[in-house]
Every structure is written in C-alpha cells, then in structure tokens.
Amino acid sequence: MRGLLGPNGSGKSTTMKIIMGMLKPDSGNINVCGVDVRSKPVEARMHIGYVPETPFLYEYLSAAEYLDLVGVAYGLDGIERRNRTGELLKALQMDNHVNEVMSGFSQGMRQKIALISALMHKPEVLILDEPLNGLDPRSARIVKEILHRLADEGVSILFSTHVLEIADAICNKITIIADGSTIAEGTSKQIKAMSGLKDSSLEDVFLKLTGSEDTAKIVEALRL
Amino acid sequence: MRPALILTLASALFKSYLRSSRRPRVSFFSKPKIILVIDIILFTLPALVMFYAVDAIPPEYVSVAVTLTVQALISLPVLMTLATIISGLMFELGQGSAVSSSEAVNWLPVTPREYVAASALSTSSLYSFFLALTAGVTLPLAAKLGLLYMWPVTILLSALSLLLGAFIVEFLRAIMNRVSSTVYRKRGRLAMAIRLIALILLFSIIQLAFQPYVLYWILGQIVGGIQLAWVVPFVWPSTAIISLASYDWLKTTLFVSLSFFFALVAYETASRLRGRYWSPVPISITLGASSEYIPRGSTSTRFGFNPIASALAMKEFRALLRRRELARFIAIPIVLAVSVLFPSLASPGDMSGRGPGFFIAAFVPFLTPLMLSSISIGSEGNSVMNLLSLPIKPNELIKGKLAPTWLISCLSTFGIIVVMEIIAPLSLSDVLATLVVSAMAIAINSFIGLGIAARWPDYTVGSRSRYITLKGFTIGMILSGFATLAVYAPVGLHIITSGGVRGPVPLSSIDLIPMLIISVVLGGVLIVLSHIFCKKGIENVLSNF
Numbered sequence: 072m073r074g075l076l077g078p079n080g081s082g083k084s085t086t087m088k089i090i091m092g093m094l095k096p097d098s099g100n101i102n103v104c105g106v107d108v109r110s111k112p113v114e115a116r117m118h119i120g121y122v123p124e125t126p127f128l129y130e131y132l133s134a135a136e137y138l139d140l141v142g143v144a145y146g147l148d149g150i151e152r153r154n155r156t157g158e159l160l161k162a163l164q165m166d167n168h169v170n171e172v173m174s175g176f177s178q179g180m181r182q183k184i185a186l187i188s189a190l191m192h193k194p195e196v197l198i199l200d201e202p203l204n205g206l207d208p209r210s211a212r213i214v215k216e217i218l219h220r221l222a223d224e225g226v227s228i229l230f231s232t233h234v235l236e237i238a239d240a241i242c243n244k245i246t247i248i249a250d251g252s253t254i255a256e257g258t259s260k261q262i263k264a265m266s267g268l269k270d271s272s273l274e275d276v277f278l279k280l281t282g283s284e285d286t287a288k289i290v291e292a293l294r295l
Numbered sequence: 296m297r298p299a300l301i302l303t304l305a306s307a308l309f310k311s312y313l314r315s316s317r318r319p320r321v322s323f324f325s326k327p328k329i330i331l332v333i334d335i336i337l338f339t340l341p342a343l344v345m346f347y348a349v350d351a352i353p354p355e356y357v358s359v360a361v362t363l364t365v366q367a368l369i370s371l372p373v374l375m376t377l378a379t380i381i382s383g384l385m386f387e388l389g390q391g392s393a394v395s396s397s398e399a400v401n402w403l404p405v406t407p408r409e410y411v412a413a414s415a416l417s418t419s420s421l422y423s424f425f426l427a428l429t430a431g432v433t434l435p436l437a438a439k440l441g442l443l444y445m446w447p448v449t450i451l452l453s454a455l456s457l458l459l460g461a462f463i464v465e466f467l468r469a470i471m472n473r474v475s476s477t478v479y480r481k482r483g484r485l486a487m488a489i490r491l492i493a494l495i496l497l498f499s500i501i502q503l504a505f506q507p508y509v510l511y512w513i514l515g516q517i518v519g520g521i522q523l524a525w526v527v528p529f530v531w532p533s534t535a536i537i538s539l540a541s542y543d544w545l546k547t548t549l550f551v552s553l554s555f556f557f558a559l560v561a562y563e564t565a566s567r568l569r570g571r572y573w574s575p576v577p578i579s580i581t582l583g584a585s586s587e588y589i590p591r592g593s594t595s596t597r598f599g600f601n602p603i604a605s606a607l608a609m610k611e612f613r614a615l616l617r618r619r620e621l622a623r624f625i626a627i628p629i630v631l632a633v634s635v636l637f638p639s640l641a642s643p644g645d646m647s648g649r650g651p652g653f654f655i656a657a658f659v660p661f662l663t664p665l666m667l668s669s670i671s672i673g674s675e676g677n678s679v680m681n682l683l684s685l686p687i688k689p690n691e692l693i694k695g696k697l698a699p700t701w702l703i704s705c706l707s708t709f710g711i712i713v714v715m716e717i718i719a720p721l722s723l724s725d726v727l728a729t730l731v732v733s734a735m736a737i738a739i740n741s742f743i744g745l746g747i748a749a750r751w752p753d754y755t756v757g758s759r760s761r762y763i764t765l766k767g768f769t770i771g772m773i774l775s776g777f778a779t780l781a782v783y784a785p786v787g788l789h790i791i792t793s794g795g796v797r798g799p800v801p802l803s804s805i806d807l808i809p810m811l812i813i814s815v816v817l818g819g820v821l822i823v824l825s826h827i828f829c830k831k832g833i834e835n836v837l838s839n840f
Contacts, residue, residue: 116404131314144403
C-alpha cells in the first residue's frame with residue numbers, strides 16, 4: 072500500500088488519472104498488470120478499482136442501478152454482483168439506501184458507493200484518491216481494515232490523502248510529490264531518516280520536504 | 296462489444312435523462328417502460344383518428360392527399376435526423392462541463408464503441424415518440440391511399456435516421472469537448488466571448504429552424520431538392536423512398552444499402568473520435584497574466600449599488616457569461632426577438648396596423664426579466680451556501696441578483712422597440728409611452744421572478760437544469776402574465792382605438808395621457824407589491840436556509 076502525498080495542486084489526482092488512462096501523459100508509458108494503459112485503457116481498467124477525488128456518480132440512478140452498471144462493466148454475473156455488493160453494502164451500512172436515487176446522498180454516502188464500486192470486482196490494483204473523505208469514523212475504520220486485508224492478499228493500492236497520520240499508520244511505502252515531481256520515496260522511516268528528522272512526525276517531515284515548514288512565521292505575518 | 300453492457304449503460308443514461316426532472320423517488324414515470332407506453336399511445340391514437348379521417352377526404356382532394364402523403368413519407372427520415380441532432384445538441388449544451396468531464400463512465404472499463412452504441416441507443420429511444428407519432432399518422436394514410444408498400448420501408452429508414460442523428464450527436468459531442476477545452480486553454484477571456492456568441496447564435500438558429508414559416512420552407516426544399524442532392528449522404532434514406540415511389544427497385548436497394556452503410560460509417564467515426572478524445576481534459580482558464588491579486592472596484596457602485604451589491608452583480612454577470620449551461624438563458628431575449636420578429640419580417644403585409652408592434656414588443660419585457668431572475672437562486676447550486684453565509688442584506692442580494700436581468704432586459708426591450716418601429720411605426724408619443732410601461736414591466740417581472748426563485752428554487756445542477764421548480768415557474772408565469780397585461784392594457788387600449796388595428800373598433804379614440812397615467816399608477820402599485828413579494832422571499836432564504 073503506497074501513500075501518495077503532496078500539497079494541493081502537486082499532481083496527485085493527475086497522476087492517478089494518468090494511471091487510469093483518463094489523461095494522456097506528456098511522455099512515458101504506464102503498465103498495469105502488464106497492460107499498456109495508453110494503448111489499451113479499457114483492458115487496463117479491468118484490473119483496477121478507482122475512487123476519484125469527487126465521485127460524480129449518475130445522480131438520477133439508484134445505488135442498486137449504478138452498482139449494476141459497474142458490475143456489468145467489470146463483467147460480473149448476477150450472482151457475483153449480488154454476493155459481493157451485498158456484503159460491501161452491509162459492511163458500510165448502505166444496504167438500507169440501495170434503492171434510493173443518489174441525488175439525495177450525502178458526500179459520505181456517495182463515497183461509500185464509489186468505494187463499493189471500486190471493490191466489487193476484486194481488482195488487482197486499487198487507485199484511491201482521498202477515499203476516506205466524508206466517511207464517518209466507523210466506516211473509515213472498516214475501509215482501512217479492508218485495505219489492509221487486500222494489501223495482505225497481494226492487491227496493490229495507491230492511496231492519496233492529506234491526513235498524514237493515516238498515511239503513516241497504514242501505508243507500507245510513501246511517495247511525496249510537489250509540482251509534479253517526486254521529492255521523497257520509501258517507507259515512513261526511510262523518509263524521516265532521509266530528511267534528517269528521524270524522531271519527528273510525518274507531518275514535520277512533509278512540511279520540511281515541501282518547503283513549508285515555516286508555518287508559524289506565515290501565520291504571524293498574516294496580521295489577523 | 297458486450298451487448299449486455301451496452302443495454303445496461305443505455306438504460307442508465309436513459310434513466311438519467313428521464314429523471315433529470317428531479318423526482319425524489321423512483322416511480323413508474325421515471326422508468327424506461329413509460330416511453331414504450333407513450334410510444335404505443337402516440338402510435339395508436341393518431342392511427343385511429345386518421346383511419347376515420349381519411350374517409351372524410353372529398354374525392355376531388357384524394358390526389359392532393361396522395362401527393363402530400365408521399366411528400367411526408369419522403370421527408371420523414373431527413374426530419375428524423377435533423378430533430379435528433381438539434382435535440383441532442385440542446386441537451387449537450389444544457390449540461391455543465393464539470394458534469395460531462397467527471398462522468399463515471401470515463402473510468403469504467405467501457406470501450407468507445409460500447410459507449411457510443413449505448414449513448415446513441417438511449418438518445419434515439421428518448422426521441423422515439425416522434426417516430427411513433429409519425430408512424431401512427433402515416434399508416435392509415437398510406438393504407439387507404441394505396442401507398443402501403445412505401446410505409447414499412449419509410450419507417451425502417453426513419454428509425455435508422457433517428458439512430459444516424461444520435462451517432463452524429465456523439466460525433467459532435469466529442470469534437471465540441473475537445474475544441475472547447477483547447478480553445479479555453481489557449482485564449483482565455485477571448486475564447487469565452489467567442490463561445491458565448493457561438494452558443495447564442497446556435498440557440499437562435501435552432502429556434503429559427505422551428506418557426507412554422509421556416510419549417511414549411513425546409514419541407515419544400517427537402518422534397519424539391521432531394522433528387523438533386525442525392526450526393527449528400529443524409530438524404531440517402533429519402534432518396535431510397537423517392538426511388539420506391541417510382542418503383543425503381545434497383546435504386547431503392549442501392550440507396551437503402553447506402554443508408555445503412557452511412558449509419559455504420561457515422562458510428563465508426565463517432566467511436567474513433569470518442570476513443571481519441573476519450574480522456575476529459577481538465578479546463579484551467581487563465582484570465583490575466585499577473586499572478587498577483589489586485590482588488591478591483593466596480594463601476595456599478597456609481598449607479599446606486601453599494602460595494603456588496605456591486606460585487607454580487609459582477610458575480611452574476613460572470614456566471615451568465617462563463618457558465619456554458621447558462622448561455623441558453625442569456626440567449627432568451629434573442630430567441631424571443633427571433634420568434635416574434637420572424638413572422639413579421641416574413642410577411643410584412645400583415646403589419647399594416649401599429650398595434651401588433653406594440654404587443655409584440657411586450658413579450659420581451661414580460662419573459663426576459665421573468666426567466667433570467669427566476670433562475671438566479673437555483674443556478675447557485677450547492678455553492679448557494681457560500682453566498683448565504685456572507686453578511687448580505689436582502690436589498691443587496693436583490694440588487695446584485697437583478698442587475699444583469701435589468702441590463703439585459705432593458706437592452707433587448709429597447710432593441711425590439713427600435714426594430715418594431717421600423718417594421719410597424721408608432722408615433723413618438725406612443726413609443727415613449729411604450730418605453731415607460733416596458734421599464735415598469737421589467738421591474739415588476741424581475742421582482743416576481745426573483746420572488747418565485749427564492750420560494751421554489753431547484754438547486755440541482757445537472758443536465759438541462761431548470762433551477763426553478765415547475766410549480767414556481769407556473770406561478771411566476773401566471774403572476775407576471777397578469778401584471779404585464781395590467782400595465783400594458785391601458786396604453787394598448789389607446790393604441791387599438793387610435794388606428795392600431797385594421798378594421799372597425801367598437802370604441803372611439805381614447806387619449807394617450809389618461810391611459811398612460813392609469814398604466815403608470817397600476818405599474819407603480821405593482822412594483823411596490825412585487826418588491827414586497829420579492830423581499831419576503833429573499834428574507835426567508837437568508838434567514839431559514
């Protein structure tokens with residue numbers, strides 16, 4: 072499980088969209104499970120589960136109708152869809168809302184449906200753009216547990232978040248990017264050591280590496 | 296190609312279209328089955344009526360009926376394609392760019408061919424009522440006038456043309472997305488102006504295309520020109536029907552085959568374009584070279600607007616000019632002007648009186664302020680929270696929200712009065728009186744519009760958003776209709792009785808001045824009442840949200 076960290080506008084979501092084949096890279100190639108994303112984006116997506124930063128689901132479909140569409144797109148038959156989706160809906164306490172039109176859903180409910188649709192086909196790769204946004208503590212805990220289990224089973228997970236404690240706690244490796252370039256990579260320990268802040272929090276390390284460690288001075292200068 | 300996925304996706308897109316009327320629950324009326332029921336009704340009822348109506352045609356008119364039916368059958372496929380393209384484009388333009396670029400289908404494993412097939416299927420199903428209706432009308436005519444051999448081929452080719460139109464919409468959609476984002480990134484502010492003008496022109500042309508005069512002319516051109524225009528692939532289905540009418544089996548087979556071939560080519564082209572421009576390009580518009588924030592004052596502070604109202608007014612102007620889905624609203628006055636002026640320009644002989652100009656001019660101050668102000672709350676969408684969390688007073692919000700409405704309505708009203716003055720001149724005093732009552736109507740209707748916008752807003756931002764509930768819109772139309780009538784009626788009475796219409800009038804000439812005074816008094820009262828109505832609505836929005 073790799074955490075992708077970076078300030079706003081650093082290129083985290085763009086990187087993820089490029090991996091999904093939704094944006095074309097200026098140069099280079101990406102392979103997902105041996106499939107070239109640029110030439111075969113649809114084949115590559117069959118191996119991936121994706122949760123976008125702001126999931127725009129089909130507003131006027133019910134959750135069940137939307138999950139049906141996603142399941143059919145991933146080639147799941149009716150029984151597989153019912154079993155997998157049913158379990159996930161229950162786990163995330165969405166089983167009572169399954170026949171509601173999603174236009175009335177809160178941000179957290181939409182996030183849960185997006186997570187279920189990313190997990191329902193047992194993907195080999197998970198691309199999650201701030202997946203815990205809007206989730207209640209119980210659901211967030213369940214999602215973290217699910218991700219741990221999937222990572223143990225060999226699923227590759229790329230996970231972006233601004234909550235550095237979460238990244239520190241659940242990611243095996245961390246990549247920090249700024250202005251579209253990688254500025255640090257490795258385990259949390261390695262990054263801390265590399266930055267010369269061995270005993271500090273990941274937050275301090277992040278702020279140092281991204282050149283924004285002087286936050287106190289900035290606030291002082293604000294004249295609020 | 297996975298047929299199950301195509302059907303599921305088509306059904307999902309179709310349901311999204313149907314339910315964008317924002318019903319809170321999934322009811323029978325929001326399921327695709329309803330379209331099938333509507334189609335069956337639209338086929339059966341006209342078929343039954345026409346079955347008996349054909350018998351009533353006098354024998355001397357049978358040959359005329361045969362000619363008209365043949366012409367209708369020939370025109371059907373071309374009209375089907377045109378109608379689908381126009382409706383599809385209107386739908387696409389009414390959709391916010393954020394919605395289309397973040398659609399779930401962009402990250403699902405769906406091939407461009409599957410998407411285009413599903414989207415075209417859902418679009419053509421949506422407009423299938425047109426095919427059902429025309430099939431129902433033409434079947435008894437064809438059966439009883441000896442043209443039954445043409446009917447099945449016509450309906451088959453019309454269905455194909457419907458699908459062809461949907462493929463072309465997909466083709467145009469891919470091009471538009473690409474061109475739009477490329478132009479935006481390269482040319483910033485200028486690109487937005489170009490796009491706004493292009494959208495307004497497009498809406499006006501579409502409106503013009505549905506004018507009865509123009510439609511009649513197009514029909515004549517289709518039938519008259521098809522034999523000459525057989526080189527144009529769009530008319531191949533109609534050329535096949537012409538060949539069938541003259542029992543030329545070889546040509547019929549050739550053009551039917553060519554029609555299917557062209558539909559396949561259109562599908563393939565649309566799929567390739569979708570594949571090429573599959574990835575939605577995020578749009579980042581740069582409006583200035585400087586990276587520094589420079590606060591700017593607003594010129595409107597000089598016109599009795601305090602800084603907050605002025606800032607709100609500028610925000611409203613920018614929203615109207617920059618949001619693609621709002622361009623159709625800014626096109627309203629132009630579309631209205633086109634609608635009311637075209638018949639006058641097409642047959643100026645009917646405009647010999649002075650009255651028509653006055654009454655036609657009344658449409659713009661009635662509908663333009665009402666429609667523009669009625670969307671001004673709902674169009675905020677979720678961001679209304681940002682607005683309402685600011686320390687704004689009701690009067691500031693009213694001024695800020697209505698400033699663009701007032702400006703656009705005044706300019707368009709003045710424009711239409713000038714044009715009407717050229718077509719059907721009024722005396723100077725009558726023109727001045729028209730300007731006075733129009734200004735009052737603009738104020739009243741904008742207050743009513745904002746009042747209903749505050750009471751019945753629809754914050755859903757999606758495809759073809761209305762931004763006001765149907766109930767609110769109906770109430771607004773009724774209130775504004777009566778208010779406009781009340782303000783215009785006295786001056787209108789003067790114009791009618793002083794030679795404004797042709798033929799005798801059962802009243803002697805009524806002077807302008809007393810009538811204008813009545814109009815102004817009524818207008819003044821209505822301005823006060825509508826302002827109270829508006830202010831109460833805005834107060835509720837600001838206090839109870």
